[in-house]
Amino acid sequence: MPIDLRPHPLLRAKISALGTFTPPRLLTNADLETMVETSDQWITERTGIRQRHIVDKGVATSDLAVEAARLCLAERGVQPSEVEAIIIATVTPDMLFPSTVCLVQHKLGAQGAWGFDLSAACCGFVYALQVGAKLVESGAHKKVLVIGADVMSSIIDYTDRATCIIFGDGAGAVLLEPAAEGEIGMIDFLHEIDGAGAASLYMPGGGSLHPPTAETVAQKMHYVHQDGQAVYKFAVRKMSEATEKLLERNGVHGKDLDCFIPHQANKRIILSTAERLGLPPERVIINIDRFGNTTAGTIPLAMQTAREENRLRKNDLVLLASVGAGYTVGSCLLRWEI
Numbered sequence: 001m002p003i004d005l006r007p008h009p010l011l012r013a014k015i016s017a018l019g020t021f022t023p024p025r026l027l028t029n030a031d032l033e034t035m036v037e038t039s040d041q042w043i044t045e046r047t048g049i050r051q052r053h054i055v056d057k058g059v060a061t062s063d064l065a066v067e068a069a070r071l072c073l074a075e076r077g078v079q080p081s082e083v084e085a086i087i088i089a090t091v092t093p094d095m096l097f098p099s100t101v102c103l104v105q106h107k108l109g110a111q112g113a114w115g116f117d118l119s120a121a122c123c124g125f126v127y128a129l130q131v132g133a134k135l136v137e138s139g140a141h142k143k144v145l146v147i148g149a150d151v152m153s154s155i156i157d158y159t160d161r162a163t164c165i166i167f168g169d170g171a172g173a174v175l176l177e178p179a180a181e182g183e184i185g186m187i188d189f190l191h192e193i194d195g196a197g198a199a200s201l202y203m204p205g206g207g208s209l210h211p212p213t214a215e216t217v218a219q220k221m222h223y224v225h226q227d228g229q230a231v232y233k234f235a236v237r238k239m240s241e242a243t244e245k246l247l248e249r250n251g252v253h254g255k256d257l258d259c260f261i262p263h264q265a266n267k268r269i270i271l272s273t274a275e276r277l278g279l280p281p282e283r284v285i286i287n288i289d290r291f292g293n294t295t296a297g298t299i300p301l302a303m304q305t306a307r308e309e310n311r312l313r314k315n316d317l318v319l320l321a322s323v324g325a326g327y328t329v330g331s332c333l334l335r336w337e338i
């Protein structure tokens with residue numbers, strides 16, 4: 001049979017299903033008051049966080065990812081064997097290799113899928129969303145799972161009050177499929193990285209630069225280190241700059257948005273971005289009070305919150321935005337098609 005060299009018809013990708021999972025155990029501000037010198041009032045006022053979900057010993061990122069993926073596929077009635085590719089955004093892989101996606105593919109029973117892990121910290125989910133969307137839009141695949149999953153509790157020093165109050169564990173998965181006729185789905189992405197910020201938020205130990213030794217452990221190099229104020233200032237500036245640029249190049253104004261789903265790192269960062277975009281509070285999704293910062297998990301978890309609160313409906317124009325370690329900056333404009 002002759003090879004068909006005609007150009008592929010233009011495809012659009014859409015999110016066709018969503019599933020999320022957080023481990024049942026809670027770590028509340030009251031619990032933290034017994035562990036470090038802090039107070040519920042300080043944590044609530046400075047971050048907006050009241051509790052976080054934390055895994056039990058032996059539960060890893062792949063476990064959360066699999067639960068989220070199962071719920072996502074069940075929502076659409078898709079069998080794991082039908083999934084063609086899986087991308088997992090995470091900075092807390094089960095181990096350095098094999099990739100977490102291999103473990104997830106096996107546990108999920110998605111034998112027909114290939115995939116890879118993507119490392120972009122808090123922007124991981126939005127970056128993976130673009131890569132997954134392009135796999136669909138290129139015609140390469142029809143069913144791509146994009147998962148954001150992190151077990152941040154595995155890399156947090158619970159004697160360091162500056163970081164231990166912020167992070168939680170959780171995962172969310174979306175299924176990407178070709179949009180049907182008349183549907184829009186994914187519209188545009190705008191991402192940036194700025195490696196000058198690498199030393200403001202990082203985990204120095206455990207990689208090829210500082211392989212784990214008794215000394216790196218004694219120096220707590222296997223934990224998250226953060227210059228909170230530096231990251232805060234960058235996040236406030238960049239979240240607005242990137243989203244404004246993305247909206248402008250698509251001819252969209254803040255008032256046109258139905259739903260703003262930002263990364264949940266600090267309630268004050270979210271409110272300041274929303275104000276710059278001129279968004280009323282009812283269009284801004286905040287669930288940091290219940291989940292803390294779950295890194296790659298925050299945006300799909302916030303999508304779920306938006307649906308549960310009936311603030312995300314089919315045809316809604318949605319803006320996603322995140323800033324995180326790297327620095328990484330990510331944003332996405334889409335129409336919700338579920």
Ligand code: UT7
Nearest residue numbers: 038039042046122161162165228229231232235265266324
């Ligand atoms: O998702 C990844 C990206 N990460 C972020 O976006 C995080 C951005 N940064 C932030 O959200 C904030 O900087 C933090 C929540 C991390 C910290 O809030 P802050 O308002 O910037 O506090 P700070 O670091 O300037 O500290 C203010 C004071 C200090 O005391 P002194 O020096 O003024 O006496 C800290 O020692 O608050 C103290 N402090 C605490 N007090 C009670 C720091 N952590 C705590 C704590 N409880 N947990």
